[in-house]
Amino acid sequence: MGFRSHTCLLNALLVIFLGLTSARDTLTSSQSITDSQTLTSNDTIFKLGFFSPQNSTHRYLGIWYLSDSNVVWIANRDQPLVDSSGVFKISKDGNLVLVDAKNKVFWSSNVSNTATTTTSTVQLQRSGNLVLKDDSTGQNLWESFKHPCDAAVPTMRISANRITGEKIRFVSRKTASDPSSGYFSASLERLDAPEVFFWVNGTHPYWRTGPWNGRIFIGTPLMSTGYLYGWNVGYEGKETVYLTYSFADPSAFGILTLTPQGKLKLVRYYNNKQVLTMDLGISDCDVYGTCGAFGTCNTESSPICSCLNGYEPRNEEEWSRRNWTSGCVRKVALKCERLRNGSESEGGQEDKFLKLGTMKVPDFAHRLDVEEGQCGTQCLQNCSCLAYAYDAGIGCLYWSEDLIDLQKFSTAGVDLYIRLAHSEFQASTAQGHTNKRGKRLIIGIAVATAGTIILVICAYLAIRTFHLGKGTAKHSDNQRVSDVQKPVKLDELPLFDFEVVANATNDFHLGNTLGKGGFGPVYKGLLPDGQEIAVKRLSRASGQGVEEFMNEVVVISKLQHRNLVKLLGCCIEGDEKMLIYEFMPNKSLDAFIFDPLRRNLLDWTKRFNIIEGVARGLLYLHRDSRLKIIHRDLKASNILLDVEMNPKISDFGLARIYKGEDEVNTKRVVGTYGYMSPEYAMEGLFSEKSDVYSFGVLLLEIISGKRNTSFRNDDQSLSLIGYAWNLWNEDNIKSLVDPEISGSGSEDHILRCIHIAFLCVQEVAKTRPTMTAVLSMLNSEISHLPPPRQVGFVQKHNSSSLESSSQENQCNSNNHVTLTEIQGR
Numbered sequence: 134m135g136f137r138s139h140t141c142l143l144n145a146l147l148v149i150f151l152g153l154t155s156a157r158d159t160l161t162s163s164q165s166i167t168d169s170q171t172l173t174s175n176d177t178i179f180k181l182g183f184f185s186p187q188n189s190t191h192r193y194l195g196i197w198y199l200s201d202s203n204v205v206w207i208a209n210r211d212q213p214l215v216d217s218s219g220v221f222k223i224s225k226d227g228n229l230v231l232v233d234a235k236n237k238v239f240w241s242s243n244v245s246n247t248a249t250t251t252t253s254t255v256q257l258q259r260s261g262n263l264v265l266k267d268d269s270t271g272q273n274l275w276e277s278f279k280h281p282c283d284a285a286v287p288t289m290r291i292s293a294n295r296i297t298g299e300k301i302r303f304v305s306r307k308t309a310s311d312p313s314s315g316y317f318s319a320s321l322e323r324l325d326a327p328e329v330f331f332w333v334n335g336t337h338p339y340w341r342t343g344p345w346n347g348r349i350f351i352g353t354p355l356m357s358t359g360y361l362y363g364w365n366v367g368y369e370g371k372e373t374v375y376l377t378y379s380f381a382d383p384s385a386f387g388i389l390t391l392t393p394q395g396k397l398k399l400v401r402y403y404n405n406k407q408v409l410t411m412d413l414g415i416s417d418c419d420v421y422g423t424c425g426a427f428g429t430c431n432t433e434s435s436p437i438c439s440c441l442n443g444y445e446p447r448n449e450e451e452w453s454r455r456n457w458t459s460g461c462v463r464k465v466a467l468k469c470e471r472l473r474n475g476s477e478s479e480g481g482q483e484d485k486f487l488k489l490g491t492m493k494v495p496d497f498a499h500r501l502d503v504e505e506g507q508c509g510t511q512c513l514q515n516c517s518c519l520a521y522a523y524d525a526g527i528g529c530l531y532w533s534e535d536l537i538d539l540q541k542f543s544t545a546g547v548d549l550y551i552r553l554a555h556s557e558f559q560a561s562t563a564q565g566h567t568n569k570r571g572k573r574l575i576i577g578i579a580v581a582t583a584g585t586i587i588l589v590i591c592a593y594l595a596i597r598t599f600h601l602g603k604g605t606a607k608h609s610d611n612q613r614v615s616d617v618q619k620p621v622k623l624d625e626l627p628l629f630d631f632e633v634v635a636n637a638t639n640d641f642h643l644g645n646t647l648g649k650g651g652f653g654p655v656y657k658g659l660l661p662d663g664q665e666i667a668v669k670r671l672s673r674a675s676g677q678g679v680e681e682f683m684n685e686v687v688v689i690s691k692l693q694h695r696n697l698v699k700l701l702g703c704c705i706e707g708d709e710k711m712l713i714y715e716f717m718p719n720k721s722l723d724a725f726i727f728d729p730l731r732r733n734l735l736d737w738t739k740r741f742n743i744i745e746g747v748a749r750g751l752l753y754l755h756r757d758s759r760l761k762i763i764h765r766d767l768k769a770s771n772i773l774l775d776v777e778m779n780p781k782i783s784d785f786g787l788a789r790i791y792k793g794e795d796e797v798n799t800k801r802v803v804g805t806y807g808y809m810s811p812e813y814a815m816e817g818l819f820s821e822k823s824d825v826y827s828f829g830v831l832l833l834e835i836i837s838g839k840r841n842t843s844f845r846n847d848d849q850s851l852s853l854i855g856y857a858w859n860l861w862n863e864d865n866i867k868s869l870v871d872p873e874i875s876g877s878g879s880e881d882h883i884l885r886c887i888h889i890a891f892l893c894v895q896e897v898a899k900t901r902p903t904m905t906a907v908l909s910m911l912n913s914e915i916s917h918l919p920p921p922r923q924v925g926f927v928q929k930h931n932s933s934s935l936e937s938s939s940q941e942n943q944c945n946s947n948n949h950v951t952l953t954e955i956q957g958r
Contacts, residue, residue, distance in 0.1 A: 425460025829893025
């Protein structure tokens with residue numbers, strides 16, 4: 134064999150050798166990983182290497198599953214490299230280190246009892262765990278599973294030590310593109326009855342799962358075994374409690390992430406392909422302590438907070454303003470308390486327990502090792518025991534402190550027994566047996582009251598306008614209100630002086646105009662305290678505006694939700710009528726999704742956050758607010774965006790209070806062409822399903838980046854809905870997706886949202902889902918989506934049969950107002 138043959142053979146062997154070493158799973162003290170190299174688990178599923186997040190040039194060392202879009206651990210999350218000079222290696226003291234070209238340490242495993250450099254190795258295991266060990270003893274010195282970031286993977290243990298208090302804590306990212314330590318964290322707490330707590334800024338509880346009963350967390354019905362797949366709470370000796378999960382099927386895998394918003398996100402894979410994405414949404418009732426001590430929360434009630442039976446609000450004024458955190462106090466002292474205080478003889482009647490079904494149990498539970506039948510008896514014998522519950526998987530639980538973070542579920546939960554004085558127990562049970570006639574009477578009064586609110590406020594406004602004249606609003610004792618910090622309350626709505634508003638808007642200068650609609654112009658203003666505001670000024674030439682103004686006052690003054698724009702007050706002086714809102718710096722949604730230069734600022738994550746926020750706002754209007762509201766003009770220009778691009782529904786001039794009827798008939802059809810459901814546009818019939826239809830239209834617009842009301846295609850008779858429906862039936866729906874998000878790696882999620890949109894715009898109103906179901910589908914709590922039936926839309930060539938008093942305003946305004954009045958012929 135000649136020299137050339139030997140050379141070729143050596144080169145071939147070298148290539149094979151380099152190929153093998155490039156896929157190595159272990160580093161020794163003499164090896165390192167540079168920016169262009171990776172460490173790969175021996176099944177090639179996990180890799181350790183350098184990456185940059187989306188929209189960032191910073192370099193991080195991390196571990197990912199399949200691709201660097203699925204990063205599960207980051208070494209230098211709070212100290213990124215600014216270039217590609219990073220080197221990962223074992224240092225002279227035996228620690229793992231990440232250094233740059235100047236040998237500056239950006240991260241270290243920081244272990245004090247390391248081995249000598251020559252006996253230390255680091256391995257990326259098939260589980261995704263990075264392990265530093267001493268080969269001479271076989272001892273693991275450090276592992277990434279015990280130092281997580283924001284993600285958990287199967288077999289990882291979330292642990293806490295009873296004695297030392299040491300906990301493994303997960304910390305969210307700040308944003309999707311900034312992996313540094315964020316504002317939310319999660320840890321295992323209450324180790325007698327373990328549950329997962331989620332914290333804000335490390336110390337303030339945000340929400341909690343409730344205790345683990347061996348199958349589920351009993352305070353979080355959505356986290357059932359159907360989603361948790363092999364979760365288990367275990368014990369290492371008597372000191373350490375841990376939570377872990379795994380899959381019996383080796384082809385299955387799942388990543389659980391704490392999102393920058395404090396939610397849980399589960400992404401499931403099968404045979405290395407993504408099959409499910411589920412976000413565990415947080416409702417207002419899930420937020421820790423929403424209703425204060427001895428208060429209970431129910432998302433299906435209005436208001437959502439109420440005091441437990443036998444209790445009353447601690448601060449009535451705060452509760453009237455929907456600030457429930459002050460909680461409730463007991464009406465009548467317990468017998469044992471009265472005995473202890475010497476105010477009752479031994480002959481009084483005993484305290485009793487009132488059963489509350491399907492409850493999330495309070496925080497600070499204690500366990501008692503007794504049988505179910507003895508749980509209540511033991512509690513009754515202890516004067517400090519205020520409530521008890523029994524779960525077969527946990528045993529007897531009791532509470533001796535304030536009952537905090539209670540929630541009423543429609544299903545799931547446990548039976549909670551609260552201790553009441555005998556007289557209060559009788560009153561509570563009697564109240565629970567209210568006859569149907571009494572209920573009808575209450576409902577009748579409520580309906581009559583809702584119907585007269587607008588008349589009372591109109592009369593009040595007229596009287597105030599007559600007496601006040603110019604300049605100054607006054608208290609009932611005629612004391613002058615000198616600034617906006619002392620507004621007069623009008624049915625909980627502050628009044629502002631005209632002079633204050635005029636000064637804030639520079640006398641309604643044209644340069645401060647944000648937009649104009651059917652209601653009138655909208656101005657940006659600045660109050661003396663530095664607060665920015667948006668002022669909707671009723672145009673004197675607007676014949677239709679007075680009714681919409683009064684309607685908006687009635688409706689939105691009763692509403693409070695993070696996805697609804699906040700009304701700060703109004704100004705009523707002489708002929709002037711103005712509404713003062715919080716200012717939204719990012720204006721309206723249409724300013725982004727329909728602008729070819731700005732739509733790239735909305736990636737799929739931001740768009741879905743907007744979709745979900747709008748859905749939550751609508752659900753509040755339909756089911757959770759004090760008044761049941763149909764918006765009737767939901768569209769992109771009425772979705773405002775705050776500084777963090779969170780959506781807020783605005784413009785309630787056309788909204789209607791309804792009493793839960795299936796459909797309401799109106800002779801005056803108002804709204805915006807292209808967003809109206811067919812039954813409303815053509816027959817004047819509206820219901821909450823009308824808003825669901827509008828939401829479906831909005832969903833298609835957000836995904837496609839195309840405006841339904843000015844859509845153009847080869848067949849000019851088709852709207853965006855009709856065009857999208859044709860693509861769906863031709864199995865070509867992917868071509869509808871805005872190119873700005875089509876390559877985001879979230880194709881399945883986007884297609885799922887299109888499917889949901891079609892369910893929302895089905896022609897027959899009763900086949901459309903409720904917003905409760907829509908939100909569950911968006912969050913994959915409902916995994917199976919039914920096939921959509923025929924969608925409903927008005928052909929463009931039929932639009933001549935409709936009369937519109939105003940067209941869609943093309944101005945991208947902060948408070949864009951459009952009134953379209955349509956008469957069906």
